[in-house]
Amino acid sequence: MDYTVLQIVVTAIGALLVGFSKTGMPTLGIFVAAMLASIFPARESVGLLTPILITGDIIAILYYRKTVVWKYLVVLLPWVLAGIVAGYFVLGEISNGQLSVLIGALVLVLIVLFLFQGRLEKAMNFSFSKSRAVNGSLGILAGFTTMIGNAAGSIMSVYLLSKGINKTTFVGTNAYFFFIINLIKVPFTVYLGLITPHSLTLNAWMIPVVAIGALAGFKVLPHIPQKLFQRIVLALAAIGAIYLILE
Template sequence: MEFDLTFFALAIPAVMFAGISKAGFGSGAAFAAASILALVVEPALALGIMLPLLMLIDVSSLKPYWGKWSGRDAKRLILGSIPGVGLAIWLYQIADADVFRLLIGGISLAFVAYEIARKRGLLPKREAPFSSPVGLFAGVTAGFTSFVSHAGGPPVAVYLLSQGLQKTTYQATTVLVFWAINGFKALPYAILGVFTWQTLLIDLLLAPFAILGAWLGVRAHFWIPEKAFFTVTYILLTITGTKLIWDALS
């Protein structure tokens, strides 16, 4: 296929947005970049183009957040993601991802509504964070949805936001978790033919914009106060959830 000016006009801001979202705001809306690319290329090509760029953003984001993550929560999510990715590999050619988009989108919106109600005193405050099995389940869901659509951000965000983490701990944990999940996806993508020489060439051209987006995201994260950060995160989670439901129903 031809990668023309229309493609790059959409791809460059989409890749920068993914970098800003992943490096600064918890990955919740980064999946939208693949959806934008799918407007002008086949969905499988969009996935193949985005994964190396997402991995580049992950690597670019690790150093600023190194050691600042919640090891307990990261371990739960990463361990859970392994069977999630395995299930996605098995079901890749027959699974209807719309069911999972609808489920995760609904959970995302419900969680935002829950947090708003809780902060306004309409609900009693939770006495304890979500348990280990919930973290493992969130990891399974994230591994599966990340593999089929790069949409693993919402289940991770729903789990981590409920843990009461400070903004940098939260962000560092998402960076570590998706660095691992995206690494798990790379070899299966190659075996399934999701990568092509075309996608790798396009990745080389778009790589500087991915790094620039990550750089902007890290700085935006440290510039924005904690309250404003979580407000932005809830907004991104709402957008993500709405987009997932729209994609599923349409």
């Protein structure tokens, strides 16, 4: 089946936003996933978006390769893999509506916890950012949500913001994280028939579009103050979560 003009145009807009989000403003990915899911069947949109995300990841890690903080990724990856496996078995077994509400609610809870992190840690004498249980739970949740709907960006954003890192370290670490887990997802999505030669043809046409978006991100990020960056990331994460709930 050939793609319609509308599908190609929306995919191109999504690819542009993916490039920009990977190098400049994370958490936009959830909106791209929603855009593609609105014009493609839900499962097909997951397979179409994954190679586009990997393209953006590659561009981002090449540029931000010196800013990644590996210790924040190492503690997550085993749990992320567990979440991806869980998402693989759940995909198609539960309605998209139920999953969207669940993911959206969890993201909002995480945002609230982040906003009150200092007060809660002081009151409870407990460090959320250093807790293995908290980090493991976030890893499982990130893996699960990225497998079922490419919606882990908000979760990872809250996790990285809780570490108190600067914006370039945030973007670099975020890029490496998603590059790794998106590669891990590929065999699962291929086996499920979500990535096909037909979808890869459209993906190939989107490579220069992703690159243009990434270039825009490179130019914009240095001009965004750190505090404003954090506020924008949280605001986009919250908007994305509310969208998932209302969808």
